[in-house]
Amino acid sequence: MSHASTIGAILDTVAGTAPEIREGLVGRREYVEGENPSGEDQLAADVHADQLLEERLLAIDGVDSYASEEREAVVESDDEAADGSSGGGELSVAVDPLDGSSNLKPNNAMGTIVAVYDAPLPASGRDLVAAAYVLLGPITTMVAAVDGSVTEYVVDDGERHTAREDVVLPDDPTVYGFGGRVPDWTGEFTEYAREVESDASLKLRYGGAMIGDVNQVMTYGGVFAYPALDSAPEGKLRLQFEGNPMAYIVESADGKSSDGERSLLDVEPDDLHDRVPVHLGDADLIDRLEAAIGGDE
Numbered sequence: 001m002s003h004a005s006t007i008g009a010i011l012d013t014v015a016g017t018a019p020e021i022r023e024g025l026v027g028r029r030e031y032v033e034g035e036n037p038s039g040e041d042q043l044a045a046d047v048h049a050d051q052l053l054e055e056r057l058l059a060i061d062g063v064d065s066y067a068s069e070e071r072e073a074v075v076e077s078d079d080e081a082a083d084g085s086s087g088g089g090e091l092s093v094a095v096d097p098l099d100g101s102s103n104l105k106p107n108n109a110m111g112t113i114v115a116v117y118d119a120p121l122p123a124s125g126r127d128l129v130a131a132a133y134v135l136l137g138p139i140t141t142m143v144a145a146v147d148g149s150v151t152e153y154v155v156d157d158g159e160r161h162t163a164r165e166d167v168v169l170p171d172d173p174t175v176y177g178f179g180g181r182v183p184d185w186t187g188e189f190t191e192y193a194r195e196v197e198s199d200a201s202l203k204l205r206y207g208g209a210m211i212g213d214v215n216q217v218m219t220y221g222g223v224f225a226y227p228a229l230d231s232a233p234e235g236k237l238r239l240q241f242e243g244n245p246m247a248y249i250v251e252s253a254d255g256k257s258s259d260g261e262r263s264l265l266d267v268e269p270d271d272l273h274d275r276v277p278v279h280l281g282d283a284d285l286i287d288r289l290e291a292a293i294g295g296d297e
């Protein structure tokens with residue numbers, strides 16, 4: 001199977017699973033026992049979405065491994081495990097089954113992120129060949145980056161229908177959203193945030209689910225950050241499942257990403273569950289961010 005057809009099958013599968021993930025949220029708003037590998041409580045909905053996506057994505061020819069925020073180790077496809085050899089040229093998927101799942105109790109937006117790497121996991125962002133997110137808002141949309149171009153789809157009955165092609169960030173940014181407790185921000189980031197807040201053309205849009213907050217930036221232009229914190233120098237978000245795929249999408253839409261010094265796609269991973277400070281959005285706003293905090297975090 002060519003990479004293009006495997007990527008198409010992955011996007012179809014993620015879109016096709018979205019209605020079941022959405023319907024499965026009802027009745028799965030409580031925490032289960034145990035924690036995910038990042039030490040966070042898991043909702044029954046996180047576990048359910050992970051199980052559905054693992055089964056469906058590993059069944060695709062051309063996908064030889066699956067990893068997720070909700071499980072410790074990479075899972076190999078049966079074909080791969082049976083002969084013990086690498087299929088060669090096959091793809092790895094890394095998934096955040098539900099991003100923003102703490103929004104489930106208050107019934108706010110959340111969704112799924114998928115990263116497709118042409119390398120074993122953990123992989124560099126430079127090995128990404130596609131990335132996408134499904135946003136479970138009032139309607140279901142999917143934004144996918146493949147071959148340097150970004151498409152927004154409306155997902156209806158599990159089918160993706162093109163809504164906007166060649167999506168690029170608007171020239172005149174209007175929104176910003178920054179995560180983490182404000183007193184826990186570094187001095188440099190606080191200074192940058194104050195500068196952004198005082199820009200009369202920018203207003204706060206923050207909902208507590210990265211994909212919802214980044215989708216505001218993709219739609220209206222602006223900047224999203226979950227920065228390094230005094231108490232957590234690597235921030236909160238995970239490089240393989242969250243930082244890299246969102247950076248790939250935003251950069252494909254002519255925006256920029258940064259860990260504070262460099263593109264997120266240039267951050268070398270050590271561990272599958274590594275965290276990284278995430279800053280995404282309008283190129284000029286990310287340049288200003290790097291000028292404000294670069295090298296000092």
Ligand SMILES: O=P(O)(O)OC[C@H]1O[C@](O)(COP(=O)(O)O)[C@@H](O)[C@@H]1O
Pocket residue numbers: 040069096098099100101102179180208209210211226236
């Ligand atoms: O609620 P907090 O701690 O500010 O964190 C918000 C951030 O955490 C996340 O919910 C982390 O993702 P998960 O829900 O996949 O763990 C992001 O979507 C969001 O940007």
Ligand SMILES: [Mg+2]
Pocket residue numbers: 096098099100210242
């Ligand atoms: Mg997440």
Ligand SMILES: [Mg+2]
Pocket residue numbers: 046069096097098099100101
């Ligand atoms: Mg998650």
